[in-house]
Amino acid sequence: MNGSRDEATKLARLLLSVAQREMEGCDLVVAVDDAYADPAIVREVLKLPNPKQVLTVRGLSDLLSVAWVSGRCSGYLMLFGDPAPLIEFGDKHLNKWNYAGRYFFVLPSKLDFQAFADSVKGKKSERLAAAIKSNRTPEWTIYINQLFGSWEVTKVATWWHTAFTTEVRLYPDKLSDLKGVMLKCVTFEWKPSVFYYRSKNGTVLFRYGIDIGVVQTLSNVLNFTVQFEEPPAEEYWGREEQNGSWSGMMGKLARNEVDLGVVDLYVTIIRVNILDYTAPYDSELSCFMARTEPPLPRWQALAFPFQGTTWLAIIIGFVVSGPVLFLLALGSARCGGEKISLQSLPSSWYYSFGIHCNENQTFWPIGESTRIFVVVLWLYSMTLTIAYSTNLMAFLTVSKPPASMETIRELHAAGIEVSGLGKFYGDALASASDPYLKSLAFRFQDYNKDEVIIGKVLRGESVMLQNRPYLEFVAKTRFIDHGVPRLRLMKECFAPFNIAMALQRHSPLKRKFDQVIGWMINGGLIRHFFLNSLRLAASVKAREDEEAEAKGEFQGEQDSLVASQTNDGVIPISLDHLQSIFFIYIVGCVFSAFFFLAEVRMCRQVHKKSG
CATH class of the missing domain: 3.40.190.10 (Periplasmic binding protein-like II)
Structure with a gap:
C-alpha cells in the first residue's frame, strides 16, 4: 500500500474489525493486488482461526482460482488498487462466484464500487460492502450495495482511525x-x-x-x-x-x-x-x-347383459338340452310311454326353447326321468331369464x-x-x-x-x-x-x-x-x-x-323443457333405447319373407310335377 506505515495499520484494524464482526466462523478468502502487498495489512486477519485462502491478483485469471464454493458461510476480503480485473470479472464466468458470500472490498473510489455493483454478479449479490479512502482525511468511507429499484451504492458509516464513528450493519437484510x-x-x-x-x-x-x-x-x-x-x-x-x-x-x-x-x-x-x-x-x-x-350401437344392447363366455355357455346348454330331452323321451317311451312330440328331436328342441324363454308349455312329460330333467331345465332357464331381464334395462337406458x-x-x-x-x-x-x-x-x-x-x-x-x-x-x-x-x-x-x-x-x-x-x-x-x-x-x-x-332465449327455453323432463330422475324409454328389439323384429320379418318366397317357389315346383 502506498503511504505511511500508520495508514497500513489503520486499514489492518478495519479489516480485522470487519472479519471479526461480520465473518466470524466463516471461511475466509483474502485477495490483494500489488498495491496492497504490504504484509502488515493482512497480518492480523491471518491470525484468526478461520480457514483461509490467500492469493495475489494480477489479472482476471487469478480470480478464477478463488475458492468460490464452500459448505458454510464465506467471507471475502478483496483489496484492489487497480479494480479493472474485478469489474471485468463482474460480467464474466457467472458460475465463478459465491452469490451468498459476504464481500468487503477496498477500492480506489466510489465509482469503482458502483461499477461492480452494476455488473451481473453485483446485482445478484446481497452482501457487498466497500471501504473507500478519503484523499484529505485519515478516514475510510463505508458503502454498501442496494438490490432492485435503486442500484446506487449507499454510504452507511465512516472508519476513523481505529473504529467506526457510528454503529453499523454492513450486511443488513435487504429482502x-x-x-x-x-x-x-x-x-x-x-x-x-x-x-x-x-x-x-x-x-x-x-x-x-x-x-x-x-x-x-x-x-x-x-x-x-x-x-x-x-x-x-x-x-x-x-x-x-x-x-x-x-x-x-x-x-x-x-x-x-x-x-x-x-x-x-x-x-x-x-x-x-x-x-x-x-x-x-x-x-x-x-x-x-x-x-x-x-x-356401442344400442341395437347391440340385447347382447350386453351377458359376457361373451356366458353367451357361449348358454348356447351350448340350449344345443345340448334338445338332444338330452329327446334321448330321455325315447327311453321313457320304451319303459312306460312318453309324449310322442318329445320323441322327435326338432320338437324336443322347440320344447326346450320355450322353457328357455320362460313360456308355459301345453303338456307335461309322462316319464319320471323326463320330468326331472324338465324341472331342472325350468329352474335353470328361470334363473337365466331373471338375470337377463333385470340387467337388460340398465343397458337399454345407459350407453355402453x-x-x-x-x-x-x-x-x-x-x-x-x-x-x-x-x-x-x-x-x-x-x-x-x-x-x-x-x-x-x-x-x-x-x-x-x-x-x-x-x-x-x-x-x-x-x-x-x-x-x-x-x-x-x-x-x-x-x-x-x-x-x-x-x-x-x-x-x-x-x-x-x-x-x-x-x-x-x-x-x-x-x-x-x-x-x-x-x-x-x-x-x-x-x-x-x-x-x-x-x-x-x-x-x-x-x-x-x-x-x-x-x-338465445328460445334455445334456453328448450333446454329448460328438457331439464324439466329429466329432473325428477325418471328417464322415459325412447325409440333409441329400444332400437335393438326393433332391429330383431325387422331381421325376423326379412327372414320370414325369405322363407315364404322359398316355400312359394317349392310349392309351384310340386304343382308342376303333379300336373
Whole structure:
C-alpha cells in the first residue's frame, strides 16, 4: 500500500474489525493486488482461526482460482488498487462466484464500487460492502450495495482511525422489505393454474389461480409490486434452440428480462443451467388425454347383459338340452310311454326353447326321468331369464362404452402419435427407464398450439401428454356433447413433477421466497388458492352462460323443457333405447319373407310335377 506505515495499520484494524464482526466462523478468502502487498495489512486477519485462502491478483485469471464454493458461510476480503480485473470479472464466468458470500472490498473510489455493483454478479449479490479512502482525511468511507429499484451504492458509516464513528450493519437484510419496488413476472393463461378475468372487449382486468395466489402473497409479505408480462405468442414455457438460446418464458428469464416466472412450472434438471427454482409448492402428475370413443350401437344392447363366455355357455346348454330331452323321451317311451312330440328331436328342441324363454308349455312329460330333467331345465332357464331381464334395462337406458386404451402398454401397442406443447415431454419420455415409455419418445410430436393437438385427439389421431389438472379442466369444460365429455384421461399416468416458481439464475430473491413459500405450505394456503380459483372460475362461467342464454332465449327455453323432463330422475324409454328389439323384429320379418318366397317357389315346383 502506498503511504505511511500508520495508514497500513489503520486499514489492518478495519479489516480485522470487519472479519471479526461480520465473518466470524466463516471461511475466509483474502485477495490483494500489488498495491496492497504490504504484509502488515493482512497480518492480523491471518491470525484468526478461520480457514483461509490467500492469493495475489494480477489479472482476471487469478480470480478464477478463488475458492468460490464452500459448505458454510464465506467471507471475502478483496483489496484492489487497480479494480479493472474485478469489474471485468463482474460480467464474466457467472458460475465463478459465491452469490451468498459476504464481500468487503477496498477500492480506489466510489465509482469503482458502483461499477461492480452494476455488473451481473453485483446485482445478484446481497452482501457487498466497500471501504473507500478519503484523499484529505485519515478516514475510510463505508458503502454498501442496494438490490432492485435503486442500484446506487449507499454510504452507511465512516472508519476513523481505529473504529467506526457510528454503529453499523454492513450486511443488513435487504429482502424482507423491498419498499414497493416493481418486479416483472412472466406468465400466461393456463387453466386451472392461471386464469384471466377479461372485460367484454378482451382486456385482462386481473389474474387469479394457484400460481397467481403465490405471487400475490409474496408481494404482500415482502412489500413489492408485480408487473405481469407474457412470452411471445405460442412460445409458452419455451424451448432450447439450436444456437443454445431459449424462447418463451425460459428465454426471458435466461436473458434477465424479468425477475420471476410462474405458470404450472415443473422442476426439472433440464433448466437448472438457465434459472433457479424456488422451493416447490405443489405437485402434479403428467397424464395422457385421449378421445372418448363413441358408445356401442344400442341395437347391440340385447347382447350386453351377458359376457361373451356366458353367451357361449348358454348356447351350448340350449344345443345340448334338445338332444338330452329327446334321448330321455325315447327311453321313457320304451319303459312306460312318453309324449310322442318329445320323441322327435326338432320338437324336443322347440320344447326346450320355450322353457328357455320362460313360456308355459301345453303338456307335461309322462316319464319320471323326463320330468326331472324338465324341472331342472325350468329352474335353470328361470334363473337365466331373471338375470337377463333385470340387467337388460340398465343397458337399454345407459350407453355402453367400447374397450379403450387405459395403460401405457396399450398406448405403446396402439402405435398412435403422442403430442405435447414444446419438446419438454419428448425429452422426459426419452429419459424414462420404462421401455414402453421410452418407445413413445420416437412417436412424440411437439406443437406450438394446444388447439392443433386437441383437434388431432378428437379425430383419434393422437393422444396429448400434459399436466393432469389442465387436461381435466379441458375435458370437463370445453368439449362436452350432451353432457358426455368427448375427451378423457387414461388411467395410467406418466410421472409426478413438483411445481415451483422460476427465478433468474443466482437470484438473491430465492432465499426469502423459499422461506415465505414454506409458510404458505404450512398454513394450507396453496389448497385455499386452488379452491378460491375454482369458485371464481365457476361464477365467471355462470355469468357467461347467463349472458349467452339471454342472447338465445328460445334455445334456453328448450333446454329448460328438457331439464324439466329429466329432473325428477325418471328417464322415459325412447325409440333409441329400444332400437335393438326393433332391429330383431325387422331381421325376423326379412327372414320370414325369405322363407315364404322359398316355400312359394317349392310349392309351384310340386304343382308342376303333379300336373
